[in-house]
Amino acid sequence: MPGQEDGGAPLSAIEWLERQAAGAVPLRPDPAEPPVANTADVPEVSVRPLETGPMADAVGLLPPSVTGFPQTLWQESRAAELARRVAAQRVEGQPAMQALLYSLLLAEALPPADAGREARLLQARLDKLAELGAVEPAEALIARAGPETPALFARWFDLSLLLGDTSEACTAMRADMHLSERLGPRVFCLARAGNWAEAAMVLDTARAIGAIEEPVGDLLARFLDPEAASGPELAPSRDPTALEFRLREAIGAPLPTSALPLRFAVTALGGDAGWRAEIEAAERLARHGAISENRLLGIYTQRAPAASGGVWDRVAAVQRLDAALARGDAGAPGRALVEVWPLMRAAGLEVPLARLFGAELAALGLDGKAGEIAFEAALLSPDYERLARELPAETPQARFLAALAAGTPGRAEAPDARAEAIAEGFAAAPPPELARMIEADRLGEAILRGMELYASGRAGDLPDLAAALATFRTVGLEDTARRAGIEAMLLGRGR
Template identity: 40%
Template sequence: MTSTDGYGLACVLAAGLALGQPAAAKPPLSASDWLSGSVQEPDNMSSWRPGDPRPPELRRRDIAPSGAVGPVGVTRLGEGNPDGKGTVSPRAAGLPPGLWGASPAPELARLIRASNPRLPALRRLERRILAAQLSPPRAEAGQEGALFLARVDKLLDMGATGAAKELLKAAGPGDPERFRRLFDIALLSGDEAQACEIMDRTPGVAPSFSARIFCLAYGGDWAAAALVFHGADALAQIDPGMAALLAHYLDDGYSDSAEQLVSPAVVSPLELRLHEAIGQPLPSSSLPLAFALADLDQNEGWKARLDAAERLARAGAIPASQLRMIYLEQKPAASGGVWDRAAAVQALADALLARDRAAVARSLPPAFDAMAAAGLGPALADMVGAEAGALGLDGRAGQLALWLALQASQPQVVQSPPADVQPFDLWLLRFAAGEPASAPPPGQGEPLAAALFPAFLGPSERDVPQGAAQLILADRRGEALLAAIADVDAGLDGDLPRAAQGLRVLRVLGQQEIARQAAVELVLAPVMTPPAGAGAP
């Protein structure tokens, strides 16, 4: 070892870091590819067994020096199986406590990872399932917690970092995998101080060199950060790409350099923040949905915040009210695209605030057309559906207000349907409110409704698919529910028979309101998020 290597090792040890395995040999710890490598695995000598050659590192320290009673040790009790943790009671979530029943945990984790519903009603149901405090499923030894991490990762994939954070806090950060997710969520939220605080107060979790260096520098101890960096880099404990990034971060001599670092193929939240710190920010548009939350920071430009908010609202990751507030922040500086949508929403918001029915009738159609064309029809419904639906408008504005109220699951606000309401629209309004028993009348949306309506006739157990029936009888209702969500969502791809079967299963499993709202959303989908050239239902 050279003197430089020895100096680097001394610096690392002085910083209080335990060295782990070489970076090249460290197995991936992440359940999600973009999580930061914020923890490292310590060396483990527990594989030695009596009869094996004694490794030199293993000393005979288990012999008592005397017969005196030793000091009493204190060990923190385990936090229990995290698969049973949640932030919402089963009753509040509208789910039975034993939903998972006899289902094996690995199969449930697989179904959760594969789930990706697009209908807002189904996304809300999935969010309730992921957050609910349910009895843990059957798991083999060593598999406990895998379902919990799958739930957290799905929330992160949905952009629901707030819900993921609360779920992680319910289980505690003591486990390295849970710690990594809490650390990254803090980084994505722009709260680097909290991320480093989590690292400092989490016992039993060895931070990686890159994360420790970042936190030392962020806390103002640049000298310690530099010492740890040079020591770890000399011992090849940092990935070369991360090493170059940290060198730019720690050495202000690079600030005058025109060198542009190559962005990694898979960006982690730590790399995102380091690139921002050195003045080479990475665009979030091509990154996973959770990264768009970083662009909602007030320090970002309005255009960047608008683009991020629209992307998140389109996926249901933020409430539509937050998108509305961002739309109303400033006057558009240009035209086209997001600027036109901001202007249209502002005009509609002003008309609604003034309770000016004539102004609402003028501003609602252009706002609807602009938002629906961008795939933001459901978001507009959540913004203004209840307000517009209660005004009793006529004409096209009245029809749009009716659709928006139905999409927002607010049929009760439409006390006075438009005078020129179409028979099919009136039927859809009554169906959303819990009626009727008759088939839909002719209309542009009648083929869709006619394919789905039989799922609501007679006993809900009628014509339940055989596969779902077998799962229910085998006390594997959670699997049946997740499969039904996927089946109903397939209606957006044109598979209406499969969607109808999924609706029946939802009703059998006690999700009647979700099933009815999902059917309404399937009927309205061609106008709320129309493909090119699509018409009204």
């Protein structure tokens, strides 16, 4: 889980969605079926209201056939507790946990039994997706659920702003002005529809009675009146709203996304802010698993780097490795790998690199330093289990990692205390707290708690690391447990 490639290697939730959007997963009816009816009779059509209220918490983008999770994933837990645990997740530098979290956040499943119209679990899922930079999946999720409440509409509007298309959100708000409790979006949508005079009147009234937040009021005034746009210089903002961000952009005072929360990085992916800004945004998103490694590579290889140092050194090194593998040179890939690996590792991007090139590098039979790196890359790649069987394991750590990749770390000597904790996790039962959750069919809650323990274990609390891995294996997340164990060895305490 979640999903499988044709060759059997699992796809991450984000990668699965990107392939679906690109057409790898069919979204339309069979084109061989003729687009005509057999008769001219009017078919019977049944009409019923769309599900709203508590069912919004059930909405997802990934069906059980992709995630492997049962429909009862959330049903036996309390919505407030689930929302709290979702918000508490910290998965930076933990690729296996990132993939698992995205699967949970995007899964279709029955809502908690106490779910209410406010859809607290859906709100928490949306907020976490946005926090991780997965803005497109978040927007698709809320569009499918329907922004039936002001809280959900506010999130839909903000996500639409970040993606650069508010037409549907504005149309919905004009049809029902009660959807937005904030006046800023109303003024913005009126202006976007060409109702400049009405937008100015609403803004003036709102500012006069203190009913609109600042600096949005000032920004809207400048947006509506080009002469006011050249007013006093605006103070920078470290955590702007999506509306503030877009308004600053519209009046010619854009904020660089590199210093802003991760959700803003998606706005730089189109390249309008320049190639460097696009690369830096893509790297930030790739670190959090919010875009696939293939998308990152596509951005890296758009053109030749125009400078050196920092991000340009990484770009040039990745391009050299990609070119060396494509040419099939005997020694060039090894030299390029030794150069690029420490650069990507220092930037927290060795896992995307391993996912891109790990299998190719493993097939080259590299030796020396390049061979050591190729072994690590293979273990961090999607096909880690097969590659670990085929590559020589010449050190105690390598032999332990090979056994771990096969799911039997106890068959090899543990080289250190961290390895001992990992082996224990593959031999022990989950702790009583989590065993009770699993027995009570609170599966999603148990997984979220296991992820919290894993983060603690990666940071140095080794009993928590063992408990987390035992929990994952008990609930059928064998691949996650193996990947998480490998990452705990090769990526250390995380970042």
